[in-house]
Amino acid sequence: MLSFKAAAPLYPWAGRPSAYDSIVLRTGQDGKLKSQALPDDDEYADKPERSSALWRLSLDDERTVREEADEALARALARALARLSRDRSVRNRRAAYLALMRDESLDAIGPALQALHKLPGLNARHLYEEAHWMARHGVHRNVVKFGIALLSQYGSERHKELVFTLGKHEEFTLYAASALLGMEQASGALCELARYVTGWARIYLVERLDPDTQEIRDWLLRDGFRNEIADAFLAYTCALKGELQEALEADAIDPKLFAGASGILSALIRGGPAEDIDDYEQAVPVIGEFLRHAERMRDEQAGRDGVEAIAAYLEQDEERWQARCGSGGWTRELRGAYLAQCRCILSAYGE
Structure with a gap:
C-alpha cells in the first residue's frame, strides 16, 4: 500500500490574519486585550507535547543529545536566515518560516542568534526587514517570537509600536520586553506595557523594571x-x-x-x-x-x-x-x- 507524506503548506501565512492583526482586533478601548486567542490556536492545541523518544537514555545522555540537537538546529536556522538576508525571495522566506514554525526552534533562539552574526555575507539591513515582516505578518507564534528576538538585536525605534502591541499578549511579552530594553526610555515603555498585562507577564516585567x-x-x-x-x-x-x-x-x-x-x-x-x-x-x-x-x-x-x-x-x-x-x-x-x-x-x- 502506498503512503504519502503530507506536504508542507505552500505559504503558511497566506490568507490568514497575522498574530499582530489578531491582537489589534481584540484590543478594547482601554488598550487591553479582550481575548488571548491567536490565529494558530487550533494547530498549537493539536500538537503533541515534546516527544520523549529519548526516554531510554540516562539523564546525562539525554542532556547531551538535546544540547547537540539544539546546536545543530541553531546552525540550520542561522544558515536559513543568512540565506534569506542575502536573497529575500519568497522561496527563501518560506524555507525560513517553515523552519521557525517548529516547536524546537524556540530552544535554539539564543544559539541561533549567536551563530547568525558569525556567518559571512550576512546582510543586516535585509535581515532587519525580514524580522520586521515576521513580527508584523507572522501567523504562527514561534515565527513571531523569533521575529521579535531578531528585532531586539537592533536599537531602532521603528519597531517600538509593533513589539509593544505584540507584548500585550502574554505569549509575546517576554520577547517584546527584550526588544524594548534596547530603546530610549525603556523603563517607561516596560511600565506602560505592564499596565496592559495581569498574569505572569506582569510579574516578569515588574521584577525587571527600573523605577527611574x-x-x-x-x-x-x-x-x-x-x-x-x-x-x-x-x-x-x-x-x-x-x-x-x-x-x-x-x-x-x-x-x-x-x-x-x-x-x-x-x-x-x-x-x-x-x-x-x-x-x-x-x-x-x-x-x-x-x-x-x-x-x-x-x-x-x-x-x-x-x-x-x-x-x-x-x-x-x-x-x-x-x-x-x-x-x-x-x-x-x-x-x-x-x-x-x-x-x-x-x-x-x-x-
Missing part, C-alpha cells in the same frame, strides 16, 4: 503589585522599588496610595511564594506610618484589609514573636502599641 521616575514608583505602589496569579509575588518588590516607606512618611496621602499600601501589607503578611513581611526590613516603620494614616482615613474602606491583616499578624503566637522581638526594630512594647491602635481603628469600622 516618580511616575513609575507611584504606579508600583498603587497598582503594580496587583496580578492574577498572587499579589504576594510582587508585594515585596513593589514595596522596595516603589519606596513605600518614603511615600507613607508624607503628612497626608491620597486614597489610591492608601489602598495600595493596604494591599501590599496584606499580601506581605499572608506570605506565599516570595519574600514576606518578616523579610521586609522596613516593616516596623511602614506599619506604623500606615496605621497613622488609617486613623485619619477611617472612611476609606480600602484600608480595612490592611489593618485587619496587621492585627492578625500582631496576634500570632508568642513563639513567633519571641523570634521577632529584638530584630528588625520590633519590641514587645511596640507590638502591643500597634495592636491597640489596630483594635481602636477596627472598632471605628464597626467590627
Whole structure:
C-alpha cells in the first residue's frame, strides 16, 4: 500500500490574519486585550507535547543529545536566515518560516542568534526587514517570537509600536520586553506595557523594571503589585522599588496610595511564594506610618484589609514573636502599641 507524506503548506501565512492583526482586533478601548486567542490556536492545541523518544537514555545522555540537537538546529536556522538576508525571495522566506514554525526552534533562539552574526555575507539591513515582516505578518507564534528576538538585536525605534502591541499578549511579552530594553526610555515603555498585562507577564516585567521616575514608583505602589496569579509575588518588590516607606512618611496621602499600601501589607503578611513581611526590613516603620494614616482615613474602606491583616499578624503566637522581638526594630512594647491602635481603628469600622 502506498503512503504519502503530507506536504508542507505552500505559504503558511497566506490568507490568514497575522498574530499582530489578531491582537489589534481584540484590543478594547482601554488598550487591553479582550481575548488571548491567536490565529494558530487550533494547530498549537493539536500538537503533541515534546516527544520523549529519548526516554531510554540516562539523564546525562539525554542532556547531551538535546544540547547537540539544539546546536545543530541553531546552525540550520542561522544558515536559513543568512540565506534569506542575502536573497529575500519568497522561496527563501518560506524555507525560513517553515523552519521557525517548529516547536524546537524556540530552544535554539539564543544559539541561533549567536551563530547568525558569525556567518559571512550576512546582510543586516535585509535581515532587519525580514524580522520586521515576521513580527508584523507572522501567523504562527514561534515565527513571531523569533521575529521579535531578531528585532531586539537592533536599537531602532521603528519597531517600538509593533513589539509593544505584540507584548500585550502574554505569549509575546517576554520577547517584546527584550526588544524594548534596547530603546530610549525603556523603563517607561516596560511600565506602560505592564499596565496592559495581569498574569505572569506582569510579574516578569515588574521584577525587571527600573523605577527611574516618580511616575513609575507611584504606579508600583498603587497598582503594580496587583496580578492574577498572587499579589504576594510582587508585594515585596513593589514595596522596595516603589519606596513605600518614603511615600507613607508624607503628612497626608491620597486614597489610591492608601489602598495600595493596604494591599501590599496584606499580601506581605499572608506570605506565599516570595519574600514576606518578616523579610521586609522596613516593616516596623511602614506599619506604623500606615496605621497613622488609617486613623485619619477611617472612611476609606480600602484600608480595612490592611489593618485587619496587621492585627492578625500582631496576634500570632508568642513563639513567633519571641523570634521577632529584638530584630528588625520590633519590641514587645511596640507590638502591643500597634495592636491597640489596630483594635481602636477596627472598632471605628464597626467590627
